[in-house]
Amino acid sequence: MAGKMKRLLALGAVVLTTAALAWAGSEAQPRTGGAPKPVIAKAVKGEQCVEDNDYMRRNHMKVLNHHRDETVLEGIRTKKYSLKECINCHASEKTGSVAAAKDDFCVSCHSYAAVKIDCFDCHSTKPQGPMAMHPLNAETAHYKHKLAAQATSKVSAEEMAGVAQ
Amino acid sequence: MSDMKPRSDSTPASPERRRFVGAATATAAGLAIAPGVMLYEVAHGRAEDQAASSAVRWGMLVDATKCATGCNDCVSACSTENGWTPVAESKHPKQAPQWIRKLELQDPLTQMETNLPMMCQHCAEPPCVDVCPTGASFKRADGIVLVNRHTCIGCRYCMMACPYKARSLVHEPLNDTQKPDVPRGIGCVEACTFCVQKVDRGDGNTACAEACTAAGHNALVFGDMNDPESEISKRLRELPTKQVRADLNLNLGVRYHGI
Ligand code: SF4
Ligand code: SF4
Numbered sequence: 126m127a128g129k130m131k132r133l134l135a136l137g138a139v140v141l142t143t144a145a146l147a148w149a150g151s152e153a154q155p156r157t158g159g160a161p162k163p164v165i166a167k168a169v170k171g172e173q174c175v176e177d178n179d180y181m182r183r184n185h186m187k188v189l190n191h192h193r194d195e196t197v198l199e200g201i202r203t204k205k206y207s208l209k210e211c212i213n214c215h216a217s218e219k220t221g222s223v224a225a226a227k228d229d230f231c232v233s234c235h236s237y238a239a240v241k242i243d244c245f246d247c248h249s250t251k252p253q254g255p256m257a258m259h260p261l262n263a264e265t266a267h268y269k270h271k272l273a274a275q276a277t278s279k280v281s282a283e284e285m286a287g288v289a290q
Numbered sequence: 291m292s293d294m295k296p297r298s299d300s301t302p303a304s305p306e307r308r309r310f311v312g313a314a315t316a317t318a319a320g321l322a323i324a325p326g327v328m329l330y331e332v333a334h335g336r337a338e339d340q341a342a343s344s345a346v347r348w349g350m351l352v353d354a355t356k357c358a359t360g361c362n363d364c365v366s367a368c369s370t371e372n373g374w375t376p377v378a379e380s381k382h383p384k385q386a387p388q389w390i391r392k393l394e395l396q397d398p399l400t401q402m403e404t405n406l407p408m409m410c411q412h413c414a415e416p417p418c419v420d421v422c423p424t425g426a427s428f429k430r431a432d433g434i435v436l437v438n439r440h441t442c443i444g445c446r447y448c449m450m451a452c453p454y455k456a457r458s459l460v461h462e463p464l465n466d467t468q469k470p471d472v473p474r475g476i477g478c479v480e481a482c483t484f485c486v487q488k489v490d491r492g493d494g495n496t497a498c499a500e501a502c503t504a505a506g507h508n509a510l511v512f513g514d515m516n517d518p519e520s521e522i523s524k525r526l527r528e529l530p531t532k533q534v535r536a537d538l539n540l541n542l543g544v545r546y547h548g549i
Contacts (some may be wrong), residue, residue: 197438198492200430209470222466228517247439247475249468 168214175205182234185211206269208244213252222250318390320342321492331538336422347433348412348484348543349515350499351531354511355548357405357502364407364510365390367376367501371485373469377502387458387474389482390498395549401517407498407510410456410482411534412543413476418457433543444477453535454524484512515543 141152168174174181175285176188192206204210215230224232224245233251336343352430368390369376380386390409396402412435419427419435426442429435437457448458471487474480485496499510511537513522531545 190311193440195341196426196528197436198439199428200432200486201339201341202490203339212470227468246463247468248464249470249473251470253470276513 160237163237165233166215166217166228166230168230169216169218170214174214175210187255208248209253212248212250216250216252221252226249317462321334334525335490335494337354337451342430342432342434342490344431344433346514347414347516348489349433349522350484350496350544351511351529351547352360352406352524352544353509353529353547354404354406356507357407358505358507359394359403359405361405361507362392363501363505363507364498365392368495371469371488371497372472372483373467373474374480382461385459385461386390387460387480389458389480395443396509397428406546406549408454408497408534409450409485409544411454411540412482412484413466414541414543415450416540417453423447430486432489434486435481435543436482436483436486437479439473439475439478439480442478444479446479448479452481452542453538 188206189208189211192203193208195201197206212223217223217226217229220226220229223229225245227233227236229250231242270278309361345390361534366376368374372389374387374389377386377388390407393406393408394488395404395406397404412429412433414433416427416428416429416435419429421427423444423445424441426440427435427436427448430436444459446459449455449459457479458481460474460476464474468474472483485493485498488496494513496510496512499512502508511522511525513520515522517523526545529547531547532549533540533542533545534549
């Protein structure tokens with residue numbers, strides 16, 4: 126009896142999923158409501174992150190946690206995977222921060238994925254000193270400014286769903 | 291006066307062992323790197339990817355005879371470097387975090403006045419670490435006692451255990467006023483870190499000692515107590531110094547002269 130019920134339920138689930146997929150797939154259906162998609166602004170400084178974007182989207186928390194323990198407990202302050210360096214590159218040009226406005230780098234995805242972080246209860250969300258004064262940034266700041274203003278890419282809901290899983 | 295007695299060889303900071311460790315480091319590091327380069331390395335810091343080492347023990351000498359009455363330069367320098375609000379400017383002065391404070395003491399019999407800064411003494415046997423239920427309070431290999439804010443639950447046992455009233459709890463949200471190099475926040479306990487961010491950068495000095503020297507008082511000397519050639523070791527050899535509450539046998543990283 127229980128076996129039969131389970132099979133029925135499974136069948137129901139398959140039917141529902143197919144229907145949902147068909148609905149989602151039809152372009153005619155306008156997307157109404159839903160959470161605003163995250164805006165991922167190009168990093169102000171630098172061309173490529175320390176790892177691939179895909180890797181970082183899934184695993185940034187792991188590498189950050191590992192580096193954090195090394196830094197706090199042993200005093201190893203290498204730049205790769207350091208939260209401070211993330212902030213140096215990704216602070217928005219508008220707010221100078223990674224978490225001040227809802228479109229800022231960290232907040233944008235985290236509010237979409239509904240993952241609350243408390244990093245910034247303690248860590249500053251801003252780079253040290255004015256951004257243009259950053260040694261790696263100083264020469265190209267004016268140029269990067271223009272670039273950053275154009276280059277904002279929206280991430281699709283599917284991509285985000287992949288990351289959130 | 292117990293601190294004036296010669297220590298046994300088993301005490302971690304016995305001068306004999308200090309000298310031995312210092313010499314051993316010099317030899318080991320000298321083998322690894324070209325001569326000359328290595329001496330510089332030992333004096334001014336370590337490579338970025340190298341962990342803090344127990345060959346070094348950071349310490350401070352406070353010369354209370356040079357500490358000026360009414361001067362607060364070390365305290366302001368600490369607050370500027372580490373981003374805590376000066377107590378006088380705080381909305382709740384009684385519970386405001388304070389990493390270093392000036393004390394004015396008077397001998398009730400002779401009326402003699404003594405001035406000194408008081409902060410975390412970076413005990414070699416720290417009671418704060420003993421009582422911490424989460425392991426958040428810890429002593430780094432180079433003797434700096436810190437709070438790992440990622441694991442601190444704000445229970446404040448360590449504040450009770452510290453004989454020097456060195457620790458504070460952050461009661462209020464700090465609203466992104468922190469320094470990028472000095473993360474700190476609500477619900478965690480904190481104290482003097484011997485400017486660990488500066489030490490790791492290779493500055494080899496703390497903000498308070500720099501300020502005191504800049505003001506011309508020279509009451510604070512920071513350095514490696516394991517290196518017999520360091521300024522602090524030389525001064526400690528010459529000057530009679532005391533540990534506050536030496537009876538507790540905590541082997542402090544801060545030594546006082548003139549108290
Ligand atoms: S002075 Fe207090 S806070 Fe500092 S190491 Fe000793 S017990 Fe811990
Ligand atoms: S307040 Fe934090 S550091 Fe202090 S004893 Fe509790 S958990 Fe440990």
